[in-house]
Amino acid sequence: MLDPSEIYDVDPQVAEQVAQATADGSGPVLVHAVRGFVDAGQAGAAVAEHLLEQLPSRRLATFDADQLLDYRSRRPTMTFDSTTWSSYDEPELVVDLLEDGAGVPFLLLHGIEPDVQWERYVAAxxxxxxxxxxxxxxxxxxIPMGIPHTRPLSVxxxxxxxxxxxxxxxxFGAVTVPASASALLELRLGQSGHDAMGFAVHVPHYLAQSPYPQASLAAIERVQRATGLDLQASALVPAAEETRAEIERQVRDSAEIAAVVRALEDQYDAFARSIGRPGLLAPTGEQPVDLPTADELGAEFERFLAEQSDGSPDA
Known part of the structure; x- marks a missing residue:
């Protein structure tokens, strides 16, 4: 492996601030929400955005994205204005120093997931x-899941x-899924004796392609309980309530969507009543509910949204 320290730079002044803020021997928690893997409802991306908007931050470390990205498979965007290229959406992968609502310092790793050199990135x-x-x-x-938006989100x-x-x-029991840099990070940290954990919020799969603030709120609340940080979760409540109201309006306007939601509610409630269940979608002692597939649900909901012409935002 190439030297991990050569793919990132640390701001010495901010590093000194971290050292001073944690002089009592208790280091800062690291929260990470790196884009690129599955992120239904933009749950993780919105968490990072929320933290950067609500809390003071300083750039601690910057990764050399040029070494870690495959630009041809995931091209950044540029803006062409009349006769000239005016801007470039430069990809970044960074660690910021933030302070929670009580002034407690913590770190936020965010940006785009590396395409290459995962082991080197994780070592860094x-x-x-x-x-x-x-x-x-x-x-x-x-992560997308066969649950209705009318029931509490699980994680x-x-x-x-x-x-x-x-x-x-x-x-879940034992399952095999595609890897991600974030999952590998957790695995390797554990193998080297460091505590790491994560939360995958279950997002109704008919809403997985749209921003779903309820999922971000659920994620923030879990992180707060796990770390003791004050992450200003209440700031997400208005967006979550507005989204919920819009979804309900669209469901009321479509008999097909309402039927799908009722079927998911029946399955969810059967699961909640079950005992000794092996998994979220396999309740023990209950007859399985004949539900549409995830693709069918998504296609139906997308068709419904496409038919709307009143200019209202997507759910």
Whole structure:
């Protein structure tokens, strides 16, 4: 492996601020929400955006994105204005130093997921974890799930030690899924003796392609409970309520969508009543509900939204 320290730069002044703020021996928590993997409802991306909007921040570390991205597979955007190229949406992968609502410092790793050199990138993040005595690393993102928006959101919690997620139910057995840089980071941190955990918020799959503030709110609340940080979760409530009202309006206007939601409610309620269930979609002792597939649900909801001509925002 090439030297991990050569793919990022640390601002020495901000590093000194971290050292001063954590002089009592308690290092800052690291929250990460890197874009590029599955993020239904933009749950993780909106968490990062929320934290940067609500809390003071300073740039601590900057990764060399030029070494980590495949531009031909994931092209950045540029703006052409009349006769000239006026701007470039430069990809970034960074670590910021933030302060929560009580002035407690923590770190936020955000930006675009590396396309290449995952092990080197993970080793680099581990160097930062060890340099700044990070006691806990926490990741967040959203995953599509066959649940209705009318029921409480559930969350899959995972960690490097079972004690870290003892208060969270396990929705799945052993499954094989595509890897992500964030999942690899958690795995490698655990193998090297560092505590790490993550929250995957279950987003109704008919809403997975649209911003879903309820998912971000659920993620923020879990991170707050796990870390003790004050992340100003209440600032997300108005957007969540507005989105909920818009979804309800669109459901009322479509008999097909309303039927889908009722079917999902029946399945969810059957699951909630079940005992000894092996997974979210397989309630024990109940007859399975004949539901449309995720693709069918998504296609129907997208068709409905496409037919709207009143200029109202998507759900």
């Amino acid at each position: 993040v581990r160097q930062l974890v060890e340099r700044f005595d990070v006691p806990l690393t926490v990741g967040v993102h959203g 899959t919690a995972h960690a490097t030690r079972p004690e870290l997620v003892a208060d969270h139910p396990s929705w």
